[in-house]
Amino acid sequence: MGHVQDRWFRKVPDPSKPGKHLLEPTARNGVGKRYRARVIGPDGGEISESFADGQDKAAQNWVDTTEAKITLGIYVPPKAAKARAVVFLEPFGKTYLEDLDVDEASREIMEMRFRKHIFPHLGQEEIPEIKASHLRSWDSKLRKADLSDQYRHTLFMNLLAALNAAVDDGLIDKNPCEGKSVKKPKPTKKKIIPWPEARIWSVRSHLPDRFQVLTDLGAGLGLRQGECLGLGVEDLAPDRGKVTVCRQIKTVRNQLVFALPKYEKERDVPLGDHVLAAIKDHMELFPPVKVTLPWGKPGGKLVTASLIVTSVRGLAVRANDFDRNYWKKALKAAGVPCGRYENGMHDLRHFFASVLLDQGESIKAVAEWLGHADPAFTLGTYTHLMPSSDSRTRGVIDGLYSRRNGPETAHEDPTA
Structure with a gap:
């Protein structure tokens, strides 16, 4: 069993109290580090570490941790640990991102986050030397740069995942992001306020005729912007009253590509007569135009679709160009605020969901039509938009008691 030796004091029997002990200074009292932690190593030899005065708890923690590593077979002798290759976060992170099993658009976004907000602060640190204090300082700098809670949370989770990979590779024993003193940024969840109907029609009227149908696809079908831009004639099934959402347009490495909808989830959405x-x-x-784009990533398999919405030159529409050149101008003309992250085309989806929920449609159905991965996400996002059940509950209970009392007493005055 490991133990901690106090080299400044030793226990001696207390002559005045049988069975009790006193602390007697040793010849080393006040010289050097006070505590020596000792355990028996995997080869039967002693492993030890010295700790200063006041660090008795740290010494005992070292004993417990070292014995646990030996038991689990993951103990690395100090000399062997020093012999490990020096690995800095930036080159490790770049390799991690290259090998990550995600679509190219997601990889590009993650590379940008690391390049702009992680590597400049932590990239030149050796991975085993990244401490909780580094992470607290990093997040403090992100706050001072006015990054939102949501974005800081995303950056933190990206870094945590990369350092988990370092743990798996044996570069570190514990992820510093999980330290007790490291506070994970919590995203602020804002309640969604759906657009009023009048705003939908006003913004639509201020868009060029070529793009007005995008509001119908967003507000009337609940499609995401990339899905609106990637919708093809072949996806419409008027005889079944359905639209199959099986494609979106994305920008990957500055090139337009076709891809599956978010979560790689195709879905059918009801197609109303007016839409x-x-x-x-x-x-x-x-008229629709046949457009050919690579699938998934630049250089991918070429796929052709008869797109319903195209540019003036008959090309696929780039979302950023549409937002800058047409959407924001329509918002301004309609008197709608148009900040960087407010009142985007995504608000048309919120309108679609709010109308359905207000009419009593189920969360499960709305989640399916929106293409959400989990109905629980839909519920958490839109639960405040669901109609109050108070009056319905009162009616159900009143009906229950009416049936219990019978027709003769069902409508009697309870105060009589």
Whole structure:
């Protein structure tokens, strides 16, 4: 069994109290480090470490931790640990991102986050030397740079995942992001306030005729922006009253590509008569164009779709260009605030969800039509928009007691 030796004092029997002990100074009292922690190593030899005065708890923790590592077979002798190759966070992180099993658009976004907000602060640190204090200082700098709680949370989770990979590779024994003194940023969840109907029609009217149908696809079908831009004639099934959402347009490495919808999840969405009519009217004015793009990433397999919405030159529309050149201008013309992260096309999806929930549609159905991975996310996002159940509950209970009392007493005055 490991133990901690106090080299400044030794226990001696207390002559005045049988069975008790006193602390008697040793010849080393006040010289050097006070505590020596000792354990028996895997080869039967002694392993030890010295600790200063006041660090008796740290010494005991070293004993407990070292014995646990020996038991688990993961103990690395200090000399062997020093012999490990020096690995800095930046080159390790770049390799980690290259090998990560994600789509290219997600990889590009993560590379940008590390390049702009992680590597400049921590990239030149040796991974085993990254401490909780480094992470607290890093997050403090992110706060001073006015990064949002949501974005800081995302950056923290990205770094945590990379350092988990370092743990798996044996570069470190514990992820410093999980230290007790490291406070993980918590994203602030804002309640969604759906657009009023009048705003939908006002913004639509201020868009060029070529792009007005995008509001119908967003507000009437609940499609994401990339799904609106990637919708093809072949995805419409008017005879079944359905639209199959099986494609979106994304920008990867500055090149447009086709890809599966978010979460790689295809879905069918109900197609109402009025939305269908708006799509048909649009296609009469602006006939669909066959557009060929690589699938998933630049250089991927070429895929062709007859896109309903295209640019003036008959090309696929780049979301950023549309937002800058048309959407924000329509918002301004309609008197709608248009900050960087407010009142984007995504608000049309919120309107779609709010209308359905207000009419009593189930969370499960709305989640399926929106393409959410988990209905619990839909519930957490839109639960405040669901109609109050107070009156419905009162009616159900009143009906229950009416049936119990019978027809003769069902409507008697309870105060009589």
